[in-house]
Every structure is written in C-alpha cells, then in structure tokens.
Amino acid sequence: AVLDSWALGAEIAAHEGAARCVCSFVDEANDFADFYIATGGNDCAARLFLVAKGDESSAEITPVQLCESFDHQGPVLAVAPAPKAAFPDVPLGFLSASQDGVIRLLDGGGQTLRMLIGHDKGVVSLTWTEEPTPRLVSGARDGTAKVWQVSDGSVVQTLEGFQNGVSVLALPNGALATAAAGAKGQPMAVPPYVGCVVRVWTPDGTGKFTPSQEIFEHSGPVRGLCLAPQQLGFASCANDSTVVTRTFDGHPLATVRHPLSAEGFESYVLSCTSAGEHLLSGDEAGNLLVWAEENLGGAADPVQAIPHPGSIWKLAATPRGDVVSAANDGKxxxxxxxxNAAMPQEAQQAFYAAAESRAKAQADAIRNAAMPNAGQIANYPKWETRAPPRGSEQTKIFNKDGRLIAASWDQISGTWVEQGEVTGISDGGVVNGVTYSHVYPIEVDGEGGVVHKLQIGYNDGENPWVAAQRFVDAHMLPQYHLNQIAEYIIQRSGSMPNMLGDPSMAPQTGAAPPGAAGGGVGHPAP
Structure with missing residues (x-):
C-alpha cells in the first residue's frame, strides 16, 4: 500500500556533529539489489550503511553500519556512488569528498583505494556523466568544477569563472548543470545577480563540455541542484528562499518559496531532490517541504511539511523511491x-515531538533574547542609591527591585524620573533558527560598494574557530576569512562591526588570494 504522505522509515545516528551529505545506491553486482546509504559529516567521517537486502517485497528499513573512514582532514561535504563501469575492480565502494579538497575512493571496508587531488579548497558536490564513458564531475569552494578521468586520476577539463562553492548535476540528455554561490569578479547583490548563476553545459563528444545557457533567476547563493519530478527537467535551490524548476535547456517552469525564517529573513534552502511526482526541499531552519508536481509554481503551498530538529544539509532519493535527509543533529x-516500511507510531510521534520542542525553544529564545538576566541587572546602580547626575549625564539605567528601569534627570524637581522598564540588554538570540548565547553583527564588504549586513552566533565556552567555520559554511564565504572572523569573536566588546574584505584585516595564517579583498562574498543581507 502507498501512503498519501511521507512517513519516517528509519533514523540513523550517523555522525557526531552535523551530517553534511548523503547518497543512496544499489550493489550492481547483486541480483537482489542491496540498498546502501553513504554519509559524511562534520566529524570528518565517511560512513556506509546497508539499509535493506532482498527483493522488492522486502519492506523493512533496518540500517546496519558496514564501515567508516576517518582518512579525511576536514568535514566530509559530498559522497557519491562508485559505479562498476568506472571501477570494475572494486566489489563495493563509494566516493567521499572533504573540506581538505581531496576526493577518496573508499571500499566496503572503509579503506582508501585511490585519491583524486586537484582542488585547492573543499569539494562540495559530485556527479557522474555517462558519455562517452563514465566521468566524475566535482564542484568545489575554489570556484571550479573539474571533469575527471578516474582510471588514471587525471583532470580532463576544469570549468572556471565561479566564486565559492559550485554545485554540479549530470542531466539525462548528456548535458551538465552547474550552479554557484558567486561568479568570479562579479557583484552579486544587484540585478541580474550574475554571481548566482545556473549554467547548462553541452557535451562536445570528447568528454568535455561547452557552455550553452546562463540562467539568472536566483538572488542568493545557489546551494543545490536536482532532477525535477519525473525527470522532466532539473531544479535549483538557493539562499533566497526559492526552488526553481526548469527544462533541460534552461527554460523556467515554476518557482516555489520556503517561508521566511523565524527572524523574518530569507530562508537558506540548502538541498532539493525528487521522488516520483514529488519535489522535496530542505532549509537551514529544519523545514523539509514536499511539493506536488501538478501544483508547482505561483503561490502553491507544499502538500506536506516535515519539520526536523536541525538544519537539513542534504536530501537524496533512494533506488526504492524513498528519500533520505542529512541533518544538523547528526542524524x-x-x-x-x-x-509497511514506516516506523511504529511511537517513533513517528517522538520525531515530531523533538522538532516541535526545538521550534518552541527557538520561539522562546527570540522572545526572551533581549531580556536582561539577573547577573546583568546586578551590575547596574541600585535605585535607592541614586545620586544627582555627573556632568552632562541626563539619562541613566538603574536596578530597581531586580528590574532595570530607565530614568531621566528633571532639572526643575532635582530628581530622577522613571521612564519605563528596560529590555534589550542581552546580546543572545537566534540566527537562522539556532539559539546562541551571543549574536554579533558582522558585515561582508562586497564589490561595487555593496555591504551585506549579517549576524554571527556564538555560545559561551565554544571554540571561536568552530563558530567562525560555521559562519563561513553558512554563507559560503572564502575560507581565508576564517581567522579574521574567529579573532572578531574573541575581541568583540561592543565595537562597530568588523568589515570583512578589508585588506588591512588579512588573516594571520596566510594572505588572501589575489583579488580577494573586497570580493563579492556572502549574499544580499538576509
């Protein structure tokens, strides 16, 4: 029997820290089509799970971990199958790619069999083309996509002109789609948003590609690509709240929008995929939305919303028509x-309860973020000890019976007059659906004089470099900003926001690349 809506079928505690990527594939050598899921996470691990075994009548989804690898020197940001046509000597394997810029071929035991080295920065996307022979295409944060001949590890072609992370998708007609967070040397915050371009590349018959279409439909960094429902085209999702479907030659078909974040900002739609007649998209606030093919476009509402207890970094369809999500809670x-494959009702309820609890906590944090705490109140002078102002001081904040009140000095009566209770003392709050002890303003200096005003969240006791890396990842900024942002967190003491892109603020562990200062980084301020 087929359910009208999607239900939770399995939950895998896959990673310590965020689960950043996922893919699913079958064992081509097994007539019964074993069903596998490969994952990667912020814990620098790549893992492989056997999810089901047997013929199509086997419905139970029971994940079993087969192997793991910690060979990468950074978070694992992309995984992909290792098809037999490309690796005939590998019985079972998959590809993993990391922030370290290396793509690894891993076998079913988690051992590295081969490495593809060529990217200067983290690899965020992998896809396979089929003509004339299977070739791997990778997209990375160095602003390039590379076409690989995996048999000897050589780069057949490097596609350039991008800025920051590049998403790649092989299309059924033999073409290649790419999307980027920015375009090299181009401003991003003004029409036609040339920094947020989707390109279609046509094969030239030799395994290389030539550009055929440039599409400017997004106003924020493009985060993911997928095939549209029924493979009638492809779709892209971006930091501008939208998912756009189009034909294979780039003609737009429909646009759907995620709701604004809890703070009223555009949603970062991080991933999309399709399964049957449904298009599914996931955002940083933890919303997994399901869109029906027949009502895509316009003001159409999703047919189902599946809230997650954490940001949804990646979505992927399985060979059996299921959908897999990789989330910020590591699951x-x-x-x-x-x-007959859905988990028991108790498990379904527990999943939704966890998401509801997170949503309530976020709402409470937004409501209470500005309220001063007891420690802050105790630092202010008590009302009963008030004295005439010094110099030109005409307004002052006092601690009155455990509340902060604002008062103004009345020259005629010679007394302080209460003006009302004070809120807004705490610097805690919520950024993109996540609660932090502190929220600091930070600005990204873009090209053409454009300044993107953003916020960075930081928790007491957290490693500043961890918080800085999270910010770099979320806004797809060049990695050379990392030290600068971490130092800003350490030094933050109520001063004016730091201006990223200022050449005088170059990080201490290596200079910025030529032309990086003042580059178009980030996106129109959400």
Missing part, C-alpha cells in the same frame, strides 16, 4: 510512502 533519516 540521517529515511522517509517512505510504503505503508
């Missing part, structure tokens, strides 16, 4: 419409 979840 990988399988959603199914097969009635």
């Amino acid at each position: 990988v979840r399988v959603f199914t419409r097969r009635a």
Whole structure:
C-alpha cells in the first residue's frame, strides 16, 4: 500500500556533529539489489550503511553500519556512488569528498583505494556523466568544477569563472548543470545577480563540455541542484528562499518559496531532490517541504511539511523511491510512502515531538533574547542609591527591585524620573533558527560598494574557530576569512562591526588570494 504522505522509515545516528551529505545506491553486482546509504559529516567521517537486502517485497528499513573512514582532514561535504563501469575492480565502494579538497575512493571496508587531488579548497558536490564513458564531475569552494578521468586520476577539463562553492548535476540528455554561490569578479547583490548563476553545459563528444545557457533567476547563493519530478527537467535551490524548476535547456517552469525564517529573513534552502511526482526541499531552519508536481509554481503551498530538529544539509532519493535527509543533529533519516516500511507510531510521534520542542525553544529564545538576566541587572546602580547626575549625564539605567528601569534627570524637581522598564540588554538570540548565547553583527564588504549586513552566533565556552567555520559554511564565504572572523569573536566588546574584505584585516595564517579583498562574498543581507 502507498501512503498519501511521507512517513519516517528509519533514523540513523550517523555522525557526531552535523551530517553534511548523503547518497543512496544499489550493489550492481547483486541480483537482489542491496540498498546502501553513504554519509559524511562534520566529524570528518565517511560512513556506509546497508539499509535493506532482498527483493522488492522486502519492506523493512533496518540500517546496519558496514564501515567508516576517518582518512579525511576536514568535514566530509559530498559522497557519491562508485559505479562498476568506472571501477570494475572494486566489489563495493563509494566516493567521499572533504573540506581538505581531496576526493577518496573508499571500499566496503572503509579503506582508501585511490585519491583524486586537484582542488585547492573543499569539494562540495559530485556527479557522474555517462558519455562517452563514465566521468566524475566535482564542484568545489575554489570556484571550479573539474571533469575527471578516474582510471588514471587525471583532470580532463576544469570549468572556471565561479566564486565559492559550485554545485554540479549530470542531466539525462548528456548535458551538465552547474550552479554557484558567486561568479568570479562579479557583484552579486544587484540585478541580474550574475554571481548566482545556473549554467547548462553541452557535451562536445570528447568528454568535455561547452557552455550553452546562463540562467539568472536566483538572488542568493545557489546551494543545490536536482532532477525535477519525473525527470522532466532539473531544479535549483538557493539562499533566497526559492526552488526553481526548469527544462533541460534552461527554460523556467515554476518557482516555489520556503517561508521566511523565524527572524523574518530569507530562508537558506540548502538541498532539493525528487521522488516520483514529488519535489522535496530542505532549509537551514529544519523545514523539509514536499511539493506536488501538478501544483508547482505561483503561490502553491507544499502538500506536506516535515519539520526536523536541525538544519537539513542534504536530501537524496533512494533506488526504492524513498528519500533520505542529512541533518544538523547528526542524524540521517529515511522517509517512505510504503505503508509497511514506516516506523511504529511511537517513533513517528517522538520525531515530531523533538522538532516541535526545538521550534518552541527557538520561539522562546527570540522572545526572551533581549531580556536582561539577573547577573546583568546586578551590575547596574541600585535605585535607592541614586545620586544627582555627573556632568552632562541626563539619562541613566538603574536596578530597581531586580528590574532595570530607565530614568531621566528633571532639572526643575532635582530628581530622577522613571521612564519605563528596560529590555534589550542581552546580546543572545537566534540566527537562522539556532539559539546562541551571543549574536554579533558582522558585515561582508562586497564589490561595487555593496555591504551585506549579517549576524554571527556564538555560545559561551565554544571554540571561536568552530563558530567562525560555521559562519563561513553558512554563507559560503572564502575560507581565508576564517581567522579574521574567529579573532572578531574573541575581541568583540561592543565595537562597530568588523568589515570583512578589508585588506588591512588579512588573516594571520596566510594572505588572501589575489583579488580577494573586497570580493563579492556572502549574499544580499538576509
């Protein structure tokens, strides 16, 4: 039986820290089509799970971990199958790519069999082309996509002209789609948003590609690509709240929008995928939205919303028509419409309860973020000890019975007059759906004089470099900003926001690349 809506089929505690990527594939050498899920996370691990075994009548989804690898020197940001046509000597394997810029071929035991080295920065996307022979295409934060001949590890072609992370997708007609967070040397915050371009590349018959279409439909960094429902085209998702479907030659078909974040900003739609007649998209606030093919476009509402307890970094379809999500809470979840594959009702309720609890905590944090705490109140002079002002001081804040009040000095009566209770003392708050002890303003200096005003969240006791890396990842900034942002967090003491892109603020561990200062980084301020 087929369910009308998607239900939780399995929940895998896959990673310590965020689960950043996921893919699913079958074992081509097994007639019974074993069903696998490969994952990667911020814990620098790549893992492989056997999810089901047997023929199509086997419905139970029971993940079993087969292997793990810690060979990468940074978070694992992309995984992909290792097809037999490309690796005939590998019985079972998959590819993993990391912030370290290396792509690894891992076998079913987690051992590295081969490495593809060529990117200068983290690899964020992988896809396979089929003509004339299977070739791997990778997209990275160095602003390039590379076409690989995996048999000897050589780079057949480097596609350039991008800025920051590049997403790649092989299309069924033999073409290649790419999307980027920015375009090299181009401003991003003014029409036609040339920094947020989707390109279609046509194969030239030799395994290389030539550009054929440039599409300017997004106003924020493009974060992901997928095939549209029924493979009638492809879709892209971006930091501007939208998912756009189009034909294979780039003609737009429909646009759907995620709701604004809890703070009223544009949603970062981080990933999309399709399964049957449904298009699914996930955002940084933890919303997994399901869109029906027949009502895409306009003001259409999603047919289902599946809230997650953390940001959804990646979505992928499985060979059996299920959908897998990789989330910020480290869990990988399988959603199914097969009635006999859904988890018991108690597990379904626990999942939704966790998401509801997170949403409530965020709402409370937004409401209470500005309220001063007891320690802050105690630092202010007590009302009963008030004295005439010094110099030109005409307004002052006092601690009155455990509340902060604002008072103004009345020259005629010679007394302080209460003006009302004070809020807004705390610097804690919520950024993109996540609660932090502190929220600091930070600005990204873009090209053409454009300044992107953003916020960075930081928790007491947290490693500043961890918080800085999270900010770099979320806004797809060049990695050379990392030290600068971490130092800003350490030094933050109520001063004016730091201006990223200022050449005088170059990081201490290596200079910025030529032309980086003042580059178009970030996106129109959400």
